[in-house]
Amino acid sequence: xxxxxxxxxxxxxxxxxxxxxxxxxxxxxxxxxxxxxxxxxxxxxxxxxxxxxxxxxxxxxxxxxxxxxxxxxxxxxxxxxxxxxxxxxxxxxxxxxxxxxxxxxxxxxxxxxxxxxxxxxxxxxxxxxxxxxxxxxxxxxxxxxxxxxxxxxxxxxxxxxxxxxxxxxxxxxxxxxxxxxxxxxxxxxxxxxxxxxxxxxxxxxxxxxxxxxxxxxxxxxxxxxxxxxxxxxxxxxxxxxxxxxxxxxxxxxxxxxxxxxxxxxxxxxxxxxxxxxxxxxxxxxxxxxxxxxxxxxxxxxxxxxxxxxxxxx
Amino acid sequence: xxxxxxxxxxxxxxxxxxxxxxxxxxxxxxxxxxxxxxxxxxxxxxxxxxxxxxxxxxxxxxxxxxxxxxxxxxxxxxxxxxxxxxxxxxxxxxxxxxxxxxxxxxxxxxxxxxxxxxxxxxxxxxxxxxxxxxxxxxxxxxxxxxxxxxxxxxxxxxxxxxx
Numbered sequence: 001x002x003x004x005x006x007x008x009x010x011x012x013x014x015x016x017x018x019x020x021x022x023x024x025x026x027x028x029x030x031x032x033x034x035x036x037x038x039x040x041x042x043x044x045x046x047x048x049x050x051x052x053x054x055x056x057x058x059x060x061x062x063x064x065x066x067x068x069x070x071x072x073x074x075x076x077x078x079x080x081x082x083x084x085x086x087x088x089x090x091x092x093x094x095x096x097x098x099x100x101x102x103x104x105x106x107x108x109x110x111x112x113x114x115x116x117x118x119x120x121x122x123x124x125x126x127x128x129x130x131x132x133x134x135x136x137x138x139x140x141x142x143x144x145x146x147x148x149x150x151x152x153x154x155x156x157x158x159x160x161x162x163x164x165x166x167x168x169x170x171x172x173x174x175x176x177x178x179x180x181x182x183x184x185x186x187x188x189x190x191x192x193x194x195x196x197x198x199x200x201x202x203x204x205x206x207x208x209x210x211x212x213x214x215x216x217x218x219x220x221x222x223x224x225x226x227x228x229x230x231x232x233x234x235x236x237x238x239x240x241x242x243x244x245x246x247x248x249x250x251x252x253x254x255x256x257x258x259x260x261x262x263x264x265x266x267x268x269x270x271x272x273x274x275x276x277x278x279x280x281x282x283x284x285x286x287x288x289x290x291x292x293x294x295x296x297x298x299x300x301x302x303x304x305x306x307x308x309x310x311x312x313x
Numbered sequence: 314x315x316x317x318x319x320x321x322x323x324x325x326x327x328x329x330x331x332x333x334x335x336x337x338x339x340x341x342x343x344x345x346x347x348x349x350x351x352x353x354x355x356x357x358x359x360x361x362x363x364x365x366x367x368x369x370x371x372x373x374x375x376x377x378x379x380x381x382x383x384x385x386x387x388x389x390x391x392x393x394x395x396x397x398x399x400x401x402x403x404x405x406x407x408x409x410x411x412x413x414x415x416x417x418x419x420x421x422x423x424x425x426x427x428x429x430x431x432x433x434x435x436x437x438x439x440x441x442x443x444x445x446x447x448x449x450x451x452x453x454x455x456x457x458x459x460x461x462x463x464x465x466x467x468x469x470x471x472x473x474x475x476x
Contacts, residue, residue, distance in 0.1 A: 021368050021369075022368060022394065022395075022398045025368050025369070025372050025390075025391075025394040026391065026394065026395070028372070028387075028390075029372070029375075029387045029388075029390045029391035029394060030387070030391070031387075032376075032386050032387030032390065033385055033386065033387035033388060033391070033433065033436075033437070035386075036385055036386035036387060037385060037437050041386060042379065042380070042383060042384075042385065042386040043383075045380055045386070046380060046383055049380060053380065053381055056332065056333065056336060056381055057336055059333055060332075060333045060334075060335075060336035060337045060338070061336075061337070061338055063337060064337065064338045064339070
């Protein structure tokens with residue numbers, strides 16, 4: 001390979017570059033290329049030589065890396081500010097999307113709870129969405145997206161997953177208005193679940209409070225008692241949770257005790273409500289009372305409670 | 314005795330530098346304008362120190378380039394062998410060209426090199442490359458005077474240093 005200096009004839013000085021040798025090298029190169037193209041030996045050679053090749057790549061990449069570092073170091077403030085701004089906007093967008101996802105998940109959970117209620121009730125219900133809410137001291141109303149076309153009637157009970165919300169007071173073609181149990185003009189016959197004491201819960205004008213003004217002083221009632229609908233008056237079926245007694249005190253005259261209760265329904269949070277189908281008016285003779293005859297045998301200690309329980313249900 | 318050794322070191326260093334420049338990543342728009350450094354360096358040495366470069370060495374240099382580059386084994390070997398062969402053929406004339414003519418000659422050489430590469434690609438079934446494939450010889454033509462002056466200067470310094 002080493003070239004013998006044949007400078008004797010400078011015009012044809014490259015004696016080593018004879019055409020014959022050129023042809024040999026050309027054919028060698030062609031053979032190599034064909035073989036490599038067929039068998040992909042170059043990949044294998046590169047793999048066995050990666051210890052040598054990789055540093056070459058590393059070193060070759062050094063100037064580019066250095067250039068990038070330098071550019072990063074001296075990239076001007078405005079570019080950074082712009083980028084910062086852009087990232088901020090992106091973050092905001094992502095945050096909004098995330099919040100929306102959270103809202104959807106929450107709605108999902110609520111709907112599932114409502115579905116559970118629907119299953120447990122075993123009676124005809126209809127789902128409706130809130131489209132407007134009025135919560136002020138004189139009017140506590142909600143507007144629902146179901147109306148006469150959907151079969152809503154005045155007087156239907158409105159429930160959510162946790163308890164009684166109110167009743168339908170006005171029906172339009174596709175919307176209806178319900179008066180909440182906390183409306184000052186609303187009164188709801190209730191029973192104290194623990195003792196069976198019947199009383200009436202009036203709306204107080206704020207969505208977290210019910211007034212029970214006319215309780216006999218001697219009545220057994222204390223904070224923590226749960227209130228359920230009594231079913232008297234026919235507006236509501238019995239046994240739905242209404243609220244929980246928070247405090248009991250003597251009223252201004254001292255003749256009665258007055259209690260304050262907290263509504264069980266999530267009046268300020270619900271987005272979907274259930275409309276209870278009106279109960280069919282009892283036709284014909286009243287059904288016979290179930291428990292006739294001697295008291296139940298002692299092994300069914302809970303049996304005496306069952307008529308009441310079934311009545312509530 | 315030490316002069317040829319220093320020369321050989323310079324030769325090796327230039328080749329290593331050419332390999333690295335060949336592998337160096339560039340921004341996307343500049344990529345088509347990357348001259349064929351290996352070819353440029355070999356042209357220089359073939360013109361100035363023909364006993365450093367033979368067809369065989371050019372071939373081996375090309376093989377190593379192929380291994381580093383990883384396209385097709387033998388492609389660069391073929392191209393560099395052809396390049397060196399042509400330089401040797403016209404060496405006597407090329408050496409005494411003025412710079413601008415030399416640059417044009419380098420342009421023609423590397424354009425020919427491109428044609429050879431295109432032939433190899435066509436035979437191995439690659440698609441026809443875009444127009445930017447042909448930009449590199451222009452860049453090489455512009456780079457040639459600087460390469461030539463740099464290496465001439467370096468060699469002169471070595472000579473002075475050893476003298």
